[in-house]
Amino acid sequence: MTRTELFELIQKKKSFLCVGLDSDPDKIPVHLKNTDDPVFEFNKRIIDRTHPYAIAYKPNLAFYESNGSAGWISLEKTINYLKKFDVFTIADAKRGDIGNTSKLYAKAFFEQLDFDAVTVAPYMGIDSVSPFLEYQNKWVILLALTSNKGASDFQFHDLKGTSNRLFEEVLIKSQEWGNSDNMMYVVGATQANMLADIRKIIPEHFLLVPGVGAQGGSLEEVAKFGLNNKCGLIVNSSRGIIFASKEIDFAEVASHEAGKIQELMEMILNENKLL
Amino acid sequence: MTRTELFELIQKKKSFLCVGLDSDPDKIPVHLKNTDDPVFEFNKRIIDRTHPYAIAYKPNLAFYESNGSAGWISLEKTINYLKKFDVFTIADAKRGDIGNTSKLYAKAFFEQLDFDAVTVAPYMGIDSVSPFLEYQNKWVILLALTSNKGASDFQFHDLKGTSNRLFEEVLIKSQEWGNSDNMMYVVGATQANMLADIRKIIPEHFLLVPGVGAQGGSLEEVAKFGLNNKCGLIVNSSRGIIFASKEIDFAEVASHEAGKIQELMEMILNENKLL
Numbered sequence: 001m002t003r004t005e006l007f008e009l010i011q012k013k014k015s016f017l018c019v020g021l022d023s024d025p026d027k028i029p030v031h032l033k034n035t036d037d038p039v040f041e042f043n044k045r046i047i048d049r050t051h052p053y054a055i056a057y058k059p060n061l062a063f064y065e066s067n068g069s070a071g072w073i074s075l076e077k078t079i080n081y082l083k084k085f086d087v088f089t090i091a092d093a094k095r096g097d098i099g100n101t102s103k104l105y106a107k108a109f110f111e112q113l114d115f116d117a118v119t120v121a122p123y124m125g126i127d128s129v130s131p132f133l134e135y136q137n138k139w140v141i142l143l144a145l146t147s148n149k150g151a152s153d154f155q156f157h158d159l160k161g162t163s164n165r166l167f168e169e170v171l172i173k174s175q176e177w178g179n180s181d182n183m184m185y186v187v188g189a190t191q192a193n194m195l196a197d198i199r200k201i202i203p204e205h206f207l208l209v210p211g212v213g214a215q216g217g218s219l220e221e222v223a224k225f226g227l228n229n230k231c232g233l234i235v236n237s238s239r240g241i242i243f244a245s246k247e248i249d250f251a252e253v254a255s256h257e258a259g260k261i262q263e264l265m266e267m268i269l270n271e272n273k274l275l
Numbered sequence: 276m277t278r279t280e281l282f283e284l285i286q287k288k289k290s291f292l293c294v295g296l297d298s299d300p301d302k303i304p305v306h307l308k309n310t311d312d313p314v315f316e317f318n319k320r321i322i323d324r325t326h327p328y329a330i331a332y333k334p335n336l337a338f339y340e341s342n343g344s345a346g347w348i349s350l351e352k353t354i355n356y357l358k359k360f361d362v363f364t365i366a367d368a369k370r371g372d373i374g375n376t377s378k379l380y381a382k383a384f385f386e387q388l389d390f391d392a393v394t395v396a397p398y399m400g401i402d403s404v405s406p407f408l409e410y411q412n413k414w415v416i417l418l419a420l421t422s423n424k425g426a427s428d429f430q431f432h433d434l435k436g437t438s439n440r441l442f443e444e445v446l447i448k449s450q451e452w453g454n455s456d457n458m459m460y461v462v463g464a465t466q467a468n469m470l471a472d473i474r475k476i477i478p479e480h481f482l483l484v485p486g487v488g489a490q491g492g493s494l495e496e497v498a499k500f501g502l503n504n505k506c507g508l509i510v511n512s513s514r515g516i517i518f519a520s521k522e523i524d525f526a527e528v529a530s531h532e533a534g535k536i537q538e539l540m541e542m543i544l545n546e547n548k549l550l
Binding site: 066068069072075076092095096102105112113121124125126143148150151153155157161 | 299338343344376380387388397424426427435436
């Protein structure tokens, strides 16, 4: 999917919501536990009821790998099912290795599993990222500023000889590797005030913003500092949607929660003349 | 496996060699391609013929994931097979996510797959690492200084307010999270001269050193700067052993190559009075 197509999808659905499929096998509602593949059955029902409100889905690999190869089968079924819908698909895998090895990760997520995008960790530099960028109309979403407690351990360090903190250096340096048509960045919503600084460095790129909801970020704040003229935001919510109810009505409640966020997003898009 | 047990294993086998099971499905010898699980059949033969010389095995996840769920099945069979031998097992996965999610990665590698150790990326800080440290006698191997070209993009940056480069800050900061009984570090062998600096910060920890062989590092150099009084080194070789031959004799040639390295390691251990 190209950047233009992504913006068209946002305009069509009047939403920039990503549903995080953090489908922890231990949290699947009891009535699905006796099915052949509880995680996939759960995801299928979530997707069926939330896709009118969501432009993207983001399975986090940890939740699948915790079930071993069976989890990977659930993931394969999930990406195949997502392909039936008009949505952008993100493998939240946070991979990264030396060049020859990253090539195989790219193959895993862009060929074996036909995801549109994969999250990648920056620590190992250019050759850990560039193999993913060789795929047409596929995306690297590079970790820049994360929303967790440990973000302060390294990401905020000021670097000598520059006026940048490490996460800003990641934004700047990676401009040499890709562009706004094949790279996005993870920017945690708990740092919404920093979005203004980030937008000075990367005005055009899409940002994947986790942490709205369960992690405490505010959608209005994120929009205020993060929107650009092609929206430029994909805002993720995981637990706040998929586990809003753990009862038999979980998919209906998920639909309701996703719908509430979509309404707010539509209002924001309208206010910013993006529809 | 505890640190003492690991050192005892090194003394018993007179080796600190790790065989990297970077078992690229496209490079498996032709005569195994028609078996049910070529990657596992390949690994099994490599393990059978190299285990007298190796104290550790390290499958890199990328090579398995490139085959999707089938690759994870090969990986599961491989770790189960490795359990029959007296070896230390490392999942080279370079994972790392926010705390709640890293818990699931820890579950994947320490429960679903019973690895002794997993490689973890440091960028997201403490809560991306600490869930792995909650497991008794399991190990985090944190990326510090890698052996690839992109290592220079961020790892060598000097940090303001300290006398440290980023990779040194990773070594120092992570001392607050774990200790030499549950953490090791990845230190690329192409940077052997830096091992002296690194040993000033972490004299006691084990270091996992990739990049000897194919990536150009010298074993003697690594030993000179990196050995400590419990050996403190696990030196990895992947392609130089497992793909030394791609013909029907691949396992025999792998055995020969591993044996040559073990001989050199035995000499080094003797010279340093570690046997």
